[in-house]
Structure formats: structure tokens, C-alpha cells
Amino acid sequence: MRIGGIITVLILVGIGFAATFFITDEWVEGQVEYQASLLNEAKVELDDFEFSLWDLQVKWGRLQVANSNNTMQNTFETGDTEFSMEFWPLILKNKVIVDNVRLTGFQIDTERETDGAFEMPEEIEEDSEPGFVYGVVSQVSSEASKNAEVKFTDVRNDLNVDSLMAKVNIQSVDKIDSLRNGIQQNYSKWDSTFKNTKVNEEIAEVRTTVEAIKPKEIKNPKQVVEAIENVQKLRKQVDSLKTRAENLKSDFEQDYGTTRDDLGQVDNWIRDDYQRALNVAKLPDLDVQNIGTALFGQNLLGDYAAYLEYVAIAREYGSRLVGDEDSTQEIPRYEGLDYEFSDKYDYPGFWFKNIELSGRTKSDIDISGMVTNISSSQKKTGEPVKFDINGTDENEVALTVNGELNYLEEEPRESFNVNYSGFTLSKARISPSDLLPYELKTGQGELNVDMNIIDKRIDSRIDYLAKNISFDFEAAGQPKNRIESLIRNAIGSTDQIDVAALIDNVDGPLRVRVRSNVDDLFMNALKQTVSQEVENAKRKIEAEVQKQVEGKKEQLEEFKAEKEAELRQRYEEIQAKVEEQLKVVEEKKKELEERKKELEDSVKDKIKDKIGIDF
Numbered sequence: 001m002r003i004g005g006i007i008t009v010l011i012l013v014g015i016g017f018a019a020t021f022f023i024t025d026e027w028v029e030g031q032v033e034y035q036a037s038l039l040n041e042a043k044v045e046l047d048d049f050e051f052s053l054w055d056l057q058v059k060w061g062r063l064q065v066a067n068s069n070n071t072m073q074n075t076f077e078t079g080d081t082e083f084s085m086e087f088w089p090l091i092l093k094n095k096v097i098v099d100n101v102r103l104t105g106f107q108i109d110t111e112r113e114t115d116g117a118f119e120m121p122e123e124i125e126e127d128s129e130p131g132f133v134y135g136v137v138s139q140v141s142s143e144a145s146k147n148a149e150v151k152f153t154d155v156r157n158d159l160n161v162d163s164l165m166a167k168v169n170i171q172s173v174d175k176i177d178s179l180r181n182g183i184q185q186n187y188s189k190w191d192s193t194f195k196n197t198k199v200n201e202e203i204a205e206v207r208t209t210v211e212a213i214k215p216k217e218i219k220n221p222k223q224v225v226e227a228i229e230n231v232q233k234l235r236k237q238v239d240s241l242k243t244r245a246e247n248l249k250s251d252f253e254q255d256y257g258t259t260r261d262d263l264g265q266v267d268n269w270i271r272d273d274y275q276r277a278l279n280v281a282k283l284p285d286l287d288v289q290n291i292g293t294a295l296f297g298q299n300l301l302g303d304y305a306a307y308l309e310y311v312a313i314a315r316e317y318g319s320r321l322v323g324d325e326d327s328t329q330e331i332p333r334y335e336g337l338d339y340e341f342s343d344k345y346d347y348p349g350f351w352f353k354n355i356e357l358s359g360r361t362k363s364d365i366d367i368s369g370m371v372t373n374i375s376s377s378q379k380k381t382g383e384p385v386k387f388d389i390n391g392t393d394e395n396e397v398a399l400t401v402n403g404e405l406n407y408l409e410e411e412p413r414e415s416f417n418v419n420y421s422g423f424t425l426s427k428a429r430i431s432p433s434d435l436l437p438y439e440l441k442t443g444q445g446e447l448n449v450d451m452n453i454i455d456k457r458i459d460s461r462i463d464y465l466a467k468n469i470s471f472d473f474e475a476a477g478q479p480k481n482r483i484e485s486l487i488r489n490a491i492g493s494t495d496q497i498d499v500a501a502l503i504d505n506v507d508g509p510l511r512v513r514v515r516s517n518v519d520d521l522f523m524n525a526l527k528q529t530v531s532q533e534v535e536n537a538k539r540k541i542e543a544e545v546q547k548q549v550e551g552k553k554e555q556l557e558e559f560k561a562e563k564e565a566e567l568r569q570r571y572e573e574i575q576a577k578v579e580e581q582l583k584v585v586e587e588k589k590k591e592l593e594e595r596k597k598e599l600e601d602s603v604k605d606k607i608k609d610k611i612g613i614d615f
Contacts, residue, residue: 039317040075042066043116056085062105066116074112075313078359079105089347096350106359106367132456133312133414136503139510168277170545172269176552179263180559187563190252194570197248199241203577206234206241210581210588215595224596231589238585242578249571263560266553270545277541293514295431295522296464296499300514304462304501307449311414314385314405348377357389363423365399367391378407387416397422411455421446430466430497435487435522438476443469459504466497490521 029049036044048061059082067075089095355371369389384406403416425443451460479485499516
């Protein structure tokens with residue numbers, strides 16, 4: 001071995017000893033916690049941390065990752081964990097590459113003893129937008145909070161319409177009065193226009209000029225020709241007056257046509273008043289969709305929003321990890337030779353290839369499974385994150401969670417399935433609605449969630465199955481009213497309830513639909529009583545609205561027709577004057593043509609008499 005090589009080895013060994021002396025577990029732990037907290041925007045804490053520089057092994061006894069939206073709770077935590085990093089990628093490229101991780105004591109949504117808030121440095125800008133998935137979480141949560149508000153037992157036959165209408169702002173009466181004033185103003189405008197139009201004056205001037213022409217008094221053909229030319233000019237003037245009159249008519253009809261359109265809105269105004277009265281009365285809308293939503297929407301959509309929030313967290317972390325590392329910067333090149341360099345260590349900043357996970361859920365189900373290819377750049381690994389976790393408890397309650405977080409392409413993609421089955425429903429209520437206030441004596445439940453998200457398109461479904469159920473009607477006592485009695489009879493023989501919620505925006509805005517196999521049973525029971533009471537109440541409200549606007553529409557139509565007829569009469573008078581003057585001009589022209597012929601014949605006769613030649 002050359003002396004230079006020996007010196008190099010000694011230097012590396014010396015650096016290793018120095019690093020071992022100066023780089024302590026506490027220093028490494030602090031750096032890891034700080035950088036991870038920056039990424040998480042909330043505290044990441046390690047307990048019993050150990051780091052061995054010689055074999056690049058990392059261990060800890062506990063890891064807590066605080067929830068940035070609720071800093072008194074952890075998004076997840078782990079127990080004993082250990083792994084070893086690959087040597088050369090770390091030394092040569094500062095890349096953390098880990099083949100296998102053994103992670104125990106995994107739990108989600110655990111309570112914290114201290115606040116997990118982390119103060120972000122000022123130079124780091126936080127994303128001001130919550131993101132698409134968080135937006136869907138907000139919409140679904142809002143929808144869930146509304147679902148328990150639907151009541152079907154508040155409708156009475158003795159609805160006090162007078163008291164109700166006092167709370168309703170009837171707007172159609174004022175709108176009709178306003179429209180009447182507008183028609184009056186429009187009438188005054190056109191009445192003045194027809195009265196003051198210069199067409200009348202010019203027609204009178206033409207009439208005076210025409211009447212001044214006396215064909216019988218003209219003594220020679222030349223004067224007749226001049227008179228005919230003057231009449232032709234008058235004809236053109238009258239034609240121009242006719243065109244102006246027609247334009248006046250067109251403007252008038254267009255203006256009043258708009259008024260006719262406004263009259264067509266009166267029925268819409270009355271319908272709007274009726275709908276406002278219904279809203280104040282809070283009458284339920286009895287349809288199958290509302291029944292399913294009222295019965296099961298709150299619980300089902302609440303569960304869905306909780307699962308979706310984990311997807312939102314995954315996408316948020318993914319967006320933070322794949323930003324700068326996946327972007328490429330064009331390097332200036334100069335002419336020269338091309339060399340190929342090895343990309344052997346062109347790894348992402350970190351890459352955990354296989355994580356063997358074990359832990360326990362809040363409901364004491366022991367879980368285990370694999371999570372693969374967590375990295376800071378999926379484009380460099382060529383692999384999405386995949387997870388497959390399952391477990392059971394001593395009562396054979398089972399949980400399976402699997403899916404994929406794929407950020408290889410421009411559009412992020414998340415898909416996962418959760419199945420939770422075999423849990424007991426004894427002493428449970430399957431609905432928070434007052435329509436179904438009964439606990440179950442027996443029953444088993446199963447929950448299944450399928451979700452696929454591509455960028456801002458979501459297509460998902462959550463199914464809930466309650467089987468082998470029996471309701472504890474005895475504990476609830478006697479039915480309080482006829483509706484409750486009918487509902488008991490409707491569901492008493494049912495031993496299974498199957499509910500599905502579909503949430504998607506594939507064909508437009510986000511849609512939330514909830515259906516169950518008991519919707520029709522409830523619908524039929526409710527219609528026997530509530531439906532009739534609702535219809536009676538609607539008729540009372542409609543009659544009161546019609547009473548307040550009674551005759552207003554008809555009076556408005558009569559007023560408008562009367563004013564329009566008056567204006568049409570004024571136009572027709574102008575049109576008649578123009579047509580009459582056209583006729584007078586044509587007659588005058590005819591008289592002149594006849595006079596011209598008479599004079600020409602007279603001249604011919606005189607010439608013939610003089611020269612004795614017959615033409």
C-alpha cells in the first residue's frame with residue numbers, strides 16, 4: 001500500500017473518532033426533531049434516541065408527531081423503532097436510504113401531555129390555501145352537521161297562518177306596485193313622444209304644399225313638368241316620414257315588449273313569496289333522499305370526513321416533500337466532449353423502502369402490516385407509497401387498511417380501502433335521529449370505505465351494514481305518538497340495515513347522497529300521517545299568499561293593456577295621416593300628368609292648324 005493511501009485511511013479514522021466524540025445522540029436528536037417539525041408544522045418529538053455513527057444505526061423508544069390542526073393531539077405515535085442507513089449514499093451524497101424499518105407501538109390520534117405547537121421561522125411561508133382535500137373534508141363535515149336538523153314531528157293541523165305570515169316578508173305586492181309605476185312612467189314618455197313628434201308638423205307642411213298646386217291653372221307644359229318634379233320630391237319626403245313613423249312604432253313595441261316580460265315575472269314573485277313562507281314554517285320535504293340523510297347522514301358522513309382527513313394529511317406532506325427535489329434546473333452547457341456519469345447514487349433525500357409496522361387501535365385491535373417506499377421523491381424511486389395493514393382482536397373484530405399514495409405523475413393520486421367488521425352493536429344506537437331513538441339488543445356491524453382521488457376529482461363510497469339486529473323497544477317505553485308507533489311497526493321485523501353514502505364530483509360539483517334499505521319503510525310510515533298534515537299546511541300558506549296579492553296581477557294587466565291601447569291609437573293616427581298624404585300626393589301627381597297631356601295635345605292641334613299637316 002502506498003504511503004498516501006495509509007495517510008488517507010488514518011485521516012478518515014481520525015475524523016471518525018472526532019465525530020464520535022463531538023456528535024452526541026442529543027445533538028442528532030435535536031437536529032432530527034427540528035427538521036421534522038419544520039416539515040410537520042407541529043412538534044415531532046423523540047424519546048430514548050440513540051444514534052451509532054459506526055454502523056449508522058438509529059433507535060428510539062417513542063416518537064410523537066403532533067397534529068398541526070389540533071396540537072393537543074398526535075397524528076400518530078410509535079414505540080420502539082430501529083433501522084440502519086446505507087453507508088455510501090449517506091457519506092457520498094448525504095442521502096438517507098433505509099432498506100428495512102421495524103416500527104412497533106403504532107397508534108393514531110393519541111392525546112398529548114403537552115402542547116405540540118411549533119413556532120415556524122418567519123422566512124418559511126406557510127401555504128395559505130387549505131387544499132382541495134381539506135376543502136372536501138369541510139364540505140362533508142358541514143353536510144353531516146345539517147343532517148340531524150330535519151324534523152318530521154312538528155307539523156300540526158292547527159297551523160297558525162296569521163302568526164306565520166307576520167314573519168314572512170311578502171315582496172310581490174311591492175314589486176307589482178313598482179312595476180305599475182314603471183308602466184305609468186313609460187306611458188307618459190311615449191305619450192309625449194307621439195304628441196311632440198315632428199312627423200305631424202312635416203305632414204301638415206306637405207299637405208299645404210300639395211294643396212297649393214293647382215293643375216288647372218297651369219298654362220304650359222314646362223310648368224307642368226316642374227310641378228310634377230316638385231310632387232315627386234314631396235313623395236320622397238312622405239316616404240321618409242313613413243319610415244320614421246315605422247321606426248317609432250318599432251321602438252315603441254320593443255320597449256313595451258320588455259314590459260310584457262316583466263309582467264311574466266309576477267307569477268315567479270308570488271311563488272317566491274310562497275316558498276319563503278314554507279321556509280319560515282320549516283315544513284319537511286318528504287322524499288327518500290331526505291329520509292336516508294336524516295337517519296344516517298350525520299354518523300356516516302362524520303366517519304367519512306375522519307378518514308378523508310388522513311388523505312388530506314398525506315397529500316399535504318406529499319406536496320411538501322416533492323417540491324424542490326423533483327424540479328430540474330437547466331445547467332448551461334458549452335461545446336466539448338460528452339461523458340456519461342453513473343447515477344448509482346441518484347437517490348432522493350430520504351427513502352424508507354420497507355417499514356414493518358405493528359401497533360394497536362383505540363378499540364384495542366392489534367394491527368400489523370407493511371408500508372413501502374416512503375421517500376422525498378417518488379420520481380427518483382419510481383415507486384408510490386403503498387400500505388397494507390390488518391389485524392383482529394380477541395372477539396374476532398377485524399380491521400383492514402390498504403391503499404396507495406401515487407405522486408409519480410403531474411396529477412396526485414390517492415386511493416385506499418378500509419374495512420372494519422365484526423364489532424358488536426349491543427346497547428348501540430345506529431342513528432342519532434329522533435325518528436330512530438332505540439338502542440339495539442343484538443347485532444354486528446361492518447363498515448367499508450372506498451376512496452379514489454385524482455387531483456381534484458373524487459369518487460368515493462362508504463357502506464355500513466348492521467346485521468342480526470333487534471331493537472330494544474321495551475326499554476323505550478310506549479310510543480309517544482302515532483308516527484312513532486307506525487315507525488316501530490315498519491322496522492320491527494327488520495333484522496338488517498344496509499346504508500350507503502356516495503360522495504363524488506365526477507359529473508360536476510360535489511354530490512352527497514345517502515340511501516338505505518329502510519328508507520322506503522320510513523317513507524311509507526311517515527306519509528300516512530305527516531304527508532297529509534304537510535299538504536294541509538301548504539294549502540293554508542298558499543291561500544294566504546294568494547289572498548294578499550289577490551287581484552293585483554289582473555289590475556296590473558288591465559292597466560298595462562289600457563295604456564298600451566291609448567299609445568297604439570296615437571301611433572295609428574300618425575300612420576293614418578302619412579298614408580292619407582301618400583294618397584293625396586299620388587292623386588296630385590296623376591292630375592298633373594293628365595294636365596300635361598292636355599297641354600301637349602293643345603299645342604299639337606295649334607301646330608296642325610297652322611301648317612295643315614295631321615300628325
